[in-house]
Structure formats: C-alpha cells, structure tokens
Amino acid sequence: MGFVLIGVLLLLLKWQEVAPVAGWSWWLVLSPFAAAVLWWAWADASGYTQKRAMRSLDEKKAQRRERTLEALGQGEKQRRR
Structure with missing residues (x-):
C-alpha cells in the first residue's frame, strides 16, 4: 500500500509540474507502481498474505474465546481469585 501511495503522490x-x-x-x-506489483506478486507467491490473514483470524478467535470465558465467569480474572 505504501508503494501505491508514493506512486500517487x-x-x-x-501532473501539477x-x-x-x-x-x-x-x-x-x-x-x-511497478514496485507495488512486484511486492504483491511476491507476497502472494510466498504465502505471506495468507499467513497474515490466518494470524489475524487466530487473534480474533482467541479474543472471542476469552470474552466468552469471561462472560461465563471462568476467565483469567476469575481464576486468580
């Protein structure tokens, strides 16, 4: 995304001379713009994009699990008591 922003700038x-x-x-x-295309090609070919997406989903799942445990009274705060 950074390469695209620099390219647009x-x-x-x-254009404004x-x-x-x-x-x-x-x-x-x-x-x-060429650098952005090369970056996206590399990121997709190496699996970098998919790894980041999976990491994001895992973090959301862990947060959802923690919220559920807290709501049930079995979260980290209740275990310390």
Whole structure:
C-alpha cells in the first residue's frame, strides 16, 4: 500500500509540474507502481498474505474465546481469585 501511495503522490506532483518532480522521467515517477506489483506478486507467491490473514483470524478467535470465558465467569480474572 505504501508503494501505491508514493506512486500517487509522485504522479500528482508530476501532473501539477511541481519541482523537482516535474523534471523527472516518467519511468522514475511510475516506478513505485511497478514496485507495488512486484511486492504483491511476491507476497502472494510466498504465502505471506495468507499467513497474515490466518494470524489475524487466530487473534480474533482467541479474543472471542476469552470474552466468552469471561462472560461465563471462568476467565483469567476469575481464576486468580
């Protein structure tokens, strides 16, 4: 996402002819978009994206389990007593 934001910023600066970006080559201005495509290709191919999604689901499941135990009176706070 960072590469896309940088690319959009550079694109707007080039379009508005703001110095020093106005003098840069279009290849340089558009390169963050290519970097974003390469990053997404690598992340999908290596399983990085899926691992992050699974980690997020596991965290949500653990939080839901803890809330349920607290509601039943068997949570961490009740076990300490």
